[in-house]
Amino acid sequence: xxxxxTDLIGLTRDELEAFFESIGEKxxxxxxxxxxxYQKAIREIDHMTDLSKSxxxxxxxxxxxxxxxxxxxxxxxxxxxxYLFELExxxxxxxxxIPDEERLTLCISTQVGCAMGCKFCVTGQMGFSxxxxxxxxxxxxxxxxxxxxxxxxxxxxxxxxxxxxxxxxAVKRAIFIMEDELALNFSARxxxxxxxxxxxxxxxxxxxxxxxxxxxxxxAADQETRAYLxxxxxxxxxxxxxxxxxxxxxxxxxxxxxxxxxxxDVNASPEDAxxxxxxxxxxxxxxxxxxxxxxxxxxxxVPSEKEIxxxxxxxxxxxxxxxxxxxxxxxxxAACGQLRGKVFKIKPT
Numbered sequence: 001x002x003x004x005x006t007d008l009i010g011l012t013r014d015e016l017e018a019f020f021e022s023i024g025e026k027x028x029x030x031x032x033x034x035x036x037x038y039q040k041a042i043r044e045i046d047h048m049t050d051l052s053k054s055x056x057x058x059x060x061x062x063x064x065x066x067x068x069x070x071x072x073x074x075x076x077x078x079x080x081x082x083y084l085f086e087l088e089x090x091x092x093x094x095x096x097x098i099p100d101e102e103r104l105t106l107c108i109s110t111q112v113g114c115a116m117g118c119k120f121c122v123t124g125q126m127g128f129s130x131x132x133x134x135x136x137x138x139x140x141x142x143x144x145x146x147x148x149x150x151x152x153x154x155x156x157x158x159x160x161x162x163x164x165x166x167x168x169x170a171v172k173r174a175i176f177i178m179e180d181e182l183a184l185n186f187s188a189r190x191x192x193x194x195x196x197x198x199x200x201x202x203x204x205x206x207x208x209x210x211x212x213x214x215x216x217x218x219x220a221a222d223q224e225t226r227a228y229l230x231x232x233x234x235x236x237x238x239x240x241x242x243x244x245x246x247x248x249x250x251x252x253x254x255x256x257x258x259x260x261x262x263x264x265d266v267n268a269s270p271e272d273a274x275x276x277x278x279x280x281x282x283x284x285x286x287x288x289x290x291x292x293x294x295x296x297x298x299x300x301x302v303p304s305e306k307e308i309x310x311x312x313x314x315x316x317x318x319x320x321x322x323x324x325x326x327x328x329x330x331x332x333x334a335a336c337g338q339l340r341g342k343v344f345k346i347k348p349t
Contacts, residue, residue: 007066009037009142010135012176013183023062025055031182037065038183041146068139070147080328083144087112087136091129093161095140097148098328104148105155108140110171111162116196118230120219120261123161125297131167137174141184156186159194159215165201172210179211188212194259196232197241206249215257215288216245220267221275229266238279246283256285262311263292268303273311277318286321293327 011019016030032050036042045051045059071092072084081097096107114121115128137158145153156178158164164171171193178184178191188211195202196217205214220226226233233241245256258280262268280287289312292302303311308324315322 006063007133007135008033008063009066009138010133010173010177012173013180023058029055034180034182038142038177038180039185041142043067066135066139068136068143070143073147076328078328083140083147085140085143087132093132093136093140095144095160097144103154104151105157106141106144106153107157107160108137109160109162110137110158110164110167114162115166116163116230116232118196118217118219120229120263120292120298120300122295122297128162131170132162134170134173134177137170138177138184141178155190155192157192157194158212159192163196163198164193165195165198165205168201168204172205172208175210175212189254192257196230197236197244198232199236199240199244202244202248213254213257214248214250215259216241217261218258218276219261219263221272221279225267225272229263242279242283245285250284256283257288258285259288259290261290261292262303262308264301264303264307266300268307268311270310270314273314274318277315277320280320281318286323287315289315289322289324291324291327 006019008016011030013031013034016034017027018030020029020033021027029051033048036048042048043065045056045063045065048056051059066088068085068087070083071086074082076082079099083095083097085093085095087093091112093109093112095109098105098107109132111131112129113126114123116124118124140160141153141156158171175191175193178186179188191212192215193205193212194215194217202214204210205212217230218226219229220233220238223233223238226238248256250256260267260276276287289308291308292300294300294302312322312324
């Protein structure tokens with residue numbers, strides 16, 4: 001029977017310490033290994049020079065340091081880079097690197113495909129294959145960081161393929177490792193989790209100490225329209241989602257971000273803007289307005305610039321911070337809602 005090796009990437013600090021104790025070693029070895037993997041970007045156990053030769057030999061027999069295979073890299077005219085990664089089972093996921101003057105943001109996937117089925121999202125039309133492991137979530141960061149060479153990532157957004165809260169345990173562990181000072185050492189304020197609004201899991205984030213910024217994909221100001229665009233709203237109605245958002249213990253310096261994809265003749269009228277202002281009244285939030293990214297797979301059109309600006313103006317008039325989010329990477333299908341990494345297995349090249 002073939003021995004199963006343990007992938008060291010994706011284990012939290014506590015899990016690494018427990019693992020080393022289970023093989024008869026001191027717990028602090030786990031902390032050393034964490035630093036080698038995440039801070040020094042070591043891929044080979046033999047390069048961990050503060051471990052004894054005998055320990056390195058033992059580790060090579062029972063563990064490995066996993067990686068993703070970069071199969072394609074596309075660079076947009078605006079500098080956005082899309083990465084297609086192959087997983088060990090041949091499935092594929094996409095990650096998107098978005099540069100600007102002060103920040104370098106990486107948008108990462110949490111599932112292969114997506115089960116939410118939002119009508120305006122290309123990824124949602126692909127269907128769902130499987131959840132990613134904590135290691136597969138983190139390896140996107142590690143692989144892109146290696147590709148960057150000199151410039152450091154400043155922000156992580158869990159807004160790629162998949163619904164993060166539908167893969168709760170893996171996402172939670174990955175975020176803990178992102179924020180661990182011995183690992184990737186990201187501030188909680190530099191990590192944003194985007195969700196369609198799975199209400200029980202939204203509450204669990206705070207109950208289980210997961211620290212990150214929160215973005216809720218809203219996209220309609222009434223239940224009928226939202227249920228049409230986002231099937232999840234039939235299970236978790238808009239009224240219940242807004243009540244949940246009002247009750248979340250958001251830290252004093254933070255706000256919930258509500259994401260609103262503007263779709264012509266569906267949710268982008270002045271009346272829709274007024275309903276949205278009334279719906280969100282009293283919630284400490286900002287609103288990201290996202291003009292629809294059109295694609296052959298979806299039956300909608302983007303509103304005119306005049307309609308978009310009118311929508312924003314109404315929200316601002318009601319006292320909200322409402323930003324029109326610039327579409328990045330559209331020419332390489334890397335814009336919001338356009339990720340379409342193949343769900344079927346990639347044939348080896």
